[in-house]
Amino acid sequence: xxxxxxxxxxxxxxxxxxxxxxxxxxxxxxxxxxxxxxxxxxxxxxxxxxxxxxxxxxxxxxxxxxxxxxxxxxxxxxxxxxxxxxxxxxxxxxxx
Numbered sequence: 004x005x006x007x008x009x010x011x012x013x014x015x016x017x018x019x020x021x022x023x024x025x026x027x028x029x030x031x032x033x034x035x036x037x038x039x040x041x042x043x044x045x046x047x048x049x050x051x052x053x054x055x056x057x058x059x060x061x062x063x064x065x066x067x068x069x070x071x072x073x074x075x076x077x078x079x080x081x082x083x084x085x086x087x088x089x090x091x092x093x094x095x096x097x098x099x
Contacts, residue, residue, distance in 0.1 A: 004036075004092065005062040009069065010051040011086035016042065019050060019081035027078055028068040030054065034061030048083070062090045 013019040023040070030038065034056050041051040056062045066088050073079050073086055 005056045005059045006091050006093070007054040007056065007062045007065055007088060008051065008091055009054075009066075009086055009088045010049070012083035013048050013050055013081045014083050015081055016047055016050070022079060022081055023052075028065070028072055030065070033065045033068060034058070035065065059090060066090065 020040075035054045036057065037055045039053045041053075043049050043051075054062070054065060056065070069086070069088070073082060076082070
């Protein structure tokens, strides 16, 4: 299952979360099956997000949609810096 990982600095978590929750790219419509949001425990102004998909093509389409969204400061008001993205697949998972 492909996962689009993205991470970037933010100006304010509450502002970022409100924009994320508005879902301007329609994650479900792009094929997102599940998402997870992370923040480093020592940096409240940084987020990491994982978006899971059925196919790599869906993940690529979502990455392209995010790239367009991030060009607009009105659509992504809390964004600070250049987002980093990658598409990965799990090769092993183990519970302890």
